Amino acid sequence: MSTSTETHVLSTPGGQPALRSRIDWKFPIVYGALALLTLLLFGLFGGAAGKSTTFSFSAGTDLFEIRPLTVSSMATSVAVGIVLVAMAAVATWLATKREKIGMWFPVLFGILFLSAFLTWAGADTGRIPVTPLLAGALALSVPLIFGAMCGLVGERSGVINIAIEGQLLAGAFLAAVVASAVKNPYAGLIAAPFAGALVAVVLSFFAIRYWVDQIIIGVVLNVLVVGLTNFLFSTVLTQNPEMWNARQQLPIIPIPLLADLPVLGPVLFRQSILVYLMYVVVAVLYVALFHSKWGLRTRAIGEHPKAADTVGIPVNRSRVINVLIAGGIAGLGGAFFTVGSGLAFGKEMSAGQGFIALAAMILGKWNPLGAVFAALLFGFARNLGNTLSTMGTPVPSDLLLMLPYIVTIFAVAGFVGRVRPPAANGKAYAKQ
Structure with a gap:
């Protein structure tokens, strides 16, 4: 089957030719490949014959127990593979129509593909701990969600923010330093947004005031923050770590009753205040972006700034304010690396999470809920690799470590469907 698209010419009632939309074979091919992989590699020839996999859900402190689910590894993978082959056939038929x-x-x-993969991967160890797998995925998604929200606010305003990586790192640095100096992790949490906003001040100054290319200034800011934090780490933090870089961790705050629910309790409601703040930020941004005057103005200056200016919206001032708000959100995400995780600051500890957050924003199509889903997908892929590599599964450890980046590549390569950024994204505006 060729991946090339086809254009069919029809006739209109007036006898004029009309072009029908092209057939997109991309998704049927992907579905078909994954279905065959499930049926053959995970099922028929996966080496799981006679083995079983147990999915455990509950912990000893849960309000009630969900009994472990034990399934035949080979039979389950084959059954799921057959279902996926049928779904791929349906996708192909719908594509032709x-x-x-x-x-x-x-x-x-x-979900079905992942269940078959976990069933096959857990055949040798015999057990897949579902609750720790999901809890770790959420934890690793926290900086990605904050970073994606930062990029979303900026780009909905028409400003591309490549500097999310630097803002995360700056937030992690200042949170660690302030928390260590004051001996209070909450002080570090309060300080972190100011670090992200400070980077945003420089971004808005050059990108909005002086029309410097937004991608270039974002890359420069990332390099600047990395160099500055590395210098201060080597010259200040390592000289007196007890004063400037001692570990401080935000305590876990369980929500009464909800925290005792099986699976959902440990994953969602037994977290630190930073994770609860993340819930609030996402909810507020979604409501504000689509159901408030601020959101309407933000989307207007990102889509058609000249029209927004015509009706009296101060385009550049609004962009500056939004970029500063976005920087503060990214700074909160950076706090997760230090006070959120109970770690001391380390060189370049953001480790490219800002760029993956950008990919999550694109995968989510500039929508807060979509970006959250994408960030959770990346976090789950990363935690899945970490979990399976420690369990001794037949999957090569190097491949498992590549999982989040493979998912990122597929996301930005267009396998999420057609995405359209705000029309004025990356374009400086001069009032006329």
């Missing part, structure tokens, strides 16, 4: 598939289809396909 040029009909769109709802979002439920790839979500269901992904």
Whole structure:
């Protein structure tokens, strides 16, 4: 089957030729490949014959117990593989009819594929701990979600923010230093947004005031923050770590009753205040962006700044304010690396998470809920690699470590469907 698209010419009632939309074979091919991989590698020839996999859900402190689920590794993978082959056939048939598939289809396909993969991967060890797997995924997603929200606010305003990586790192640095100096992790949490906003001040000054290319200034700021934090780490923090870089960790605050629910309790409601702040930020941004005057103005200056200026919206001032707000959000995400995780600051500890956050924003199509889902996907891929590599599964450890980056590449390569950024994204505006 060729991946090239096809254009069909029809006739209109007036006899004029009309072009039908092209057939997009990309998704049917991906679905078919994954379905065959599940059926053959995970099922028929996966070496799981006679083995079983147990999925454990509950912990000893749960309000009630969900009993472990034990399944036949080979039979389950084969059954899921057959279902996926049928779904791939349906996707192919719908593609030939040029009909769109709802979002439920790839979500269901992904869940089934993942269940077959975990069943096969856990055949040798015999057990997959579901709750720790999900809890670790959420933890690793926290800086990605904050970073994605930062990029979303900036780009919805028409400002590309490549400096999320630097803002995360700056937030982690200042949170560690202030928390260590004051001996209070909450003080570090309060300080972190100011570090991200300070980087945003420089970004807005050059990108909005002097029209410097936004991508270039973002890259420069990343290099600047890395160099500055490395210098201060080597010359100040390592000289007196007890004063400037001692570990301080935000305490866990369980939500009464909710924290005792199996699976959902440990994952969602037994977290630090930083994670609860993340819930609030996402909810507020979603409501504000689509159901408030601020959100309407933000989307207007990101789509058509001249029209927004015509009706009296101060375009550049609004952009500056939004970029500063976005910087503060990224700074909060950076706090997760230090006070959120109970770690001392280390060189370049953000480790490229800012760029993955940008990919999550694109995968989420500049929508807060979509960006959260994408960030959770990346966090789950990373934690899955960490978990399986320690369990001794047949999957090569190097491949497991590559999982989040492979997912990122597929996301930005367009396998999430057509994405359209705000029309004025990256374009400086001069009032006329």
